[in-house]
Amino acid sequence: MLSIKLAYKNLIGAGLRTWLNVFVLSLAFVIIIWHKGMLDGWDHQAKSDMIAWECGGGQYWNDKYDPNDLFTLEESHGILPQTLKELETKKEATSILISQGSIYPEGRMQSVLLKGIDPDQQILDIPSTKLKTAGSEIQVLIGEYMAKTNRLKKGDVFSMRWRTSNGAFDAADAVVAGIFKTNVPTVDAAQLWLPIETLRQMLDMPDESTILVTRQISENHPEAKGWKFQNLSILLSDVDKMIQAKSISGSILWLILMMLAMLAIFDTQVLSIFRRQKEIGTCIALGMTKGQVIRLFTIEGAMHSIFAMIVALLWGTPLLYLQAVKGITMPGDKNTYGITIADVLYPSYSLGLVASTCIIVFITTAIVSYLPSRKIAGMNPTEAIRGKIK
Amino acid sequence: MISESIITIKGLTKDFPVGSGYFRALNEVNLEFGRGEFAGLIGPSGSGKTTLLNIIGSLDTPTKGEVIVLGKDISHLNSQESASLRKEKLGFIFQSYNLLPVYTVYENVEFPLLLLNLPETERKKMVMEALEWVGLTQKVKSRPSMLSGGECQRVAIARAMVKKPIIVLADEPTANLDAENSHHILRTMATLNQELNTTFIFATHDEKVISYLKRRITLADGSLVSA
Numbered sequence: 001m002l003s004i005k006l007a008y009k010n011l012i013g014a015g016l017r018t019w020l021n022v023f024v025l026s027l028a029f030v031i032i033i034w035h036k037g038m039l040d041g042w043d044h045q046a047k048s049d050m051i052a053w054e055c056g057g058g059q060y061w062n063d064k065y066d067p068n069d070l071f072t073l074e075e076s077h078g079i080l081p082q083t084l085k086e087l088e089t090k091k092e093a094t095s096i097l098i099s100q101g102s103i104y105p106e107g108r109m110q111s112v113l114l115k116g117i118d119p120d121q122q123i124l125d126i127p128s129t130k131l132k133t134a135g136s137e138i139q140v141l142i143g144e145y146m147a148k149t150n151r152l153k154k155g156d157v158f159s160m161r162w163r164t165s166n167g168a169f170d171a172a173d174a175v176v177a178g179i180f181k182t183n184v185p186t187v188d189a190a191q192l193w194l195p196i197e198t199l200r201q202m203l204d205m206p207d208e209s210t211i212l213v214t215r216q217i218s219e220n221h222p223e224a225k226g227w228k229f230q231n232l233s234i235l236l237s238d239v240d241k242m243i244q245a246k247s248i249s250g251s252i253l254w255l256i257l258m259m260l261a262m263l264a265i266f267d268t269q270v271l272s273i274f275r276r277q278k279e280i281g282t283c284i285a286l287g288m289t290k291g292q293v294i295r296l297f298t299i300e301g302a303m304h305s306i307f308a309m310i311v312a313l314l315w316g317t318p319l320l321y322l323q324a325v326k327g328i329t330m331p332g333d334k335n336t337y338g339i340t341i342a343d344v345l346y347p348s349y350s351l352g353l354v355a356s357t358c359i360i361v362f363i364t365t366a367i368v369s370y371l372p373s374r375k376i377a378g379m380n381p382t383e384a385i386r387g388k389i390k
Numbered sequence: 391m392i393s394e395s396i397i398t399i400k401g402l403t404k405d406f407p408v409g410s411g412y413f414r415a416l417n418e419v420n421l422e423f424g425r426g427e428f429a430g431l432i433g434p435s436g437s438g439k440t441t442l443l444n445i446i447g448s449l450d451t452p453t454k455g456e457v458i459v460l461g462k463d464i465s466h467l468n469s470q471e472s473a474s475l476r477k478e479k480l481g482f483i484f485q486s487y488n489l490l491p492v493y494t495v496y497e498n499v500e501f502p503l504l505l506l507n508l509p510e511t512e513r514k515k516m517v518m519e520a521l522e523w524v525g526l527t528q529k530v531k532s533r534p535s536m537l538s539g540g541e542c543q544r545v546a547i548a549r550a551m552v553k554k555p556i557i558v559l560a561d562e563p564t565a566n567l568d569a570e571n572s573h574h575i576l577r578t579m580a581t582l583n584q585e586l587n588t589t590f591i592f593a594t595h596d597e598k599v600i601s602y603l604k605r606r607i608t609l610a611d612g613s614l615v616s617a
Binding site: 002005006009010012013014278279281282284285286287288289290291292381382385386387 | 440444447449450469470473474476477478482484486488490491492493497501502504505506507549
């Protein structure tokens with residue numbers, strides 16, 4: 001307790017020197033929390049968008065389906081077994097049939113994925129009801145990015161070509177029944193959504209599906225032969241990997257910031273021990289042990305981080321709060337990023353994030369403060385009193 | 391004749407390593423100090439005054455010989471025990487005051503009491519009493535940088551005396567002061583010596599200090615010339 005009291009007095013008494021260090025350290029605090037909050041916010045947003053638009057509560061995949069291998073699409077479809085059909089009947093899941101095709105907007109050719117979806121489904125956020133529009137052409141839904149890259153707008157008609165289950169090529173005209181806006185590129189880029197029954201007829205695959213998307217809150221995932229259930233941790237693993245990769249690059253920033261702050265503390269400690277040797281000698285003469293003086297200097301250094309937390313709280317809280325409320329607008333055309341990212345990113349600051357940052361910075365500061373303070377142990381107090389240690 | 395011996399020094403030798411050899415700062419010193427003495431170690435620079443004072447103050451240890459301070463053998467004290475001896479029984483006054491620069495006058499004088507873990511009310515009473523002894527009650531909130539040299543040394547005296555130690559060790563306390571301030575602080579210390587029966591041991595070659603001493607111990611080249 002005494003060491004804390006004395007350390008506090010010494011720090012306050014040191015004036016500007018203390019506050020400069022505290023400000024540098026508070027910068028590190030705020031930037032570390034902000035950066036991690038951005039990643040957490042992005043992670044949270046990307047995952048909730050992917051769940052809403054693509055993954056649902058998990059998916060059953062046809063055994064042969066591999067989303068990373070388009071050649072599997074020809075084989076990866078089948079009639080759902082009874083257990084899965086029941087889920088669909090109870091509106092606990094919705095089927096999606098996937099095939100390859102090409103479209104020819106304005107005479108150009110574009111390879112696309114044809115995705116059949118039930119227009120009445122309410123499992124995913126895809127506005128499939130727009131597919132219920134009556135007309136002689138095939139009604140299709142596309143995302144904004146797809147519309148932009150192919151210069152398509154609502155009502156545009158274009159030719160579409162595909163291969164049936166027999167391997168024969170077929171073609172028809174399609175009309176853009178609607179354009180939706182999404183942050184999930186995997187349901188937008190080069191994707192054409194059409195009524196599943198229409199696609200089944202086109203492909204000559206009656207009652208067949210490639211995947212079955214379950215409802216978000218559903219925990220009913222029965223075993224089904226020929227179909228494997230993919231839970232969210234598998235479906236969202238790409239996001240996890242991406243965030244992890246960003247976290248690694250972020251940790252370099254973290255390291256640089258911490259090193260800057262710690263360098264300031266270390267420098268101050270080394271200078272302090274050299275400049276304040278008379279004070280150290282006097283403290284020993286007045287009855288402190290070397291251990292107590294080392295503890296005093298270590299606490300002094302570590303206390304910078306406590307002051308920095310308070311200072312960071314004062315100027316960082318309004319700043320971080322403002323960002324959490326207003327968000328950060330992503331620059332340029334974020335659709336070209338190829339990753340799930342919203343127009344506006346909202347950082348997410350959890351208590352755990354703030355607490356862990358505070359603990360890490362405090363412990364690091366304490367260690368950095370202790371290292372130069374150990375020099376005191378080797379000091380001759382009679383020399384120190386006279387300030388004669390070189 | 392010493393009434394009550396509180397410091398006994400027998401055959402004290404202190405060597406300091408210099409290059410491959412050593413420098414003998416004290417050579418076979420034998421001395422004794424009693425309670426309430428106002429004594430001084432006199433001699434030119436390099437005679438061993440400060441070294442002897444440091445050993446009595448348990449800031450340094452003898453190379454050879456025995457130094458018993460208040461019943462404790464300095465050679466056999468561990469760092470905890472010697473810190474405890476300094477904290478409870480000894481007071482120090484230094485040539486360059488050695489006040490803690492970021493503390494106020496009050497805080498500087500309070501410091502030894504904080505180390506003794508005394509309650510705040512008691513501390514306050516003792517600090518104000520000590521500041522009264524040295525006539526600095528009006529400067530409690532001043533920092534050392536705002537004080538004159540004489541005032542700083544008076545604060546140092548108050549800090550040394552605040553816990554009413556049995557022994558005060560003063561190393562050249564007037565070296566940085568003018569004549570008027572020197573006499574002022576010497577009178578203060580002489581009064582405290584009489585009123586509190588505190589033993590004062592000076593290391594000095596200042597004639598002004600010497601004139602106040604009741605006992606003069608002369609050192610030359612580390613050896614005792616007269617006691």
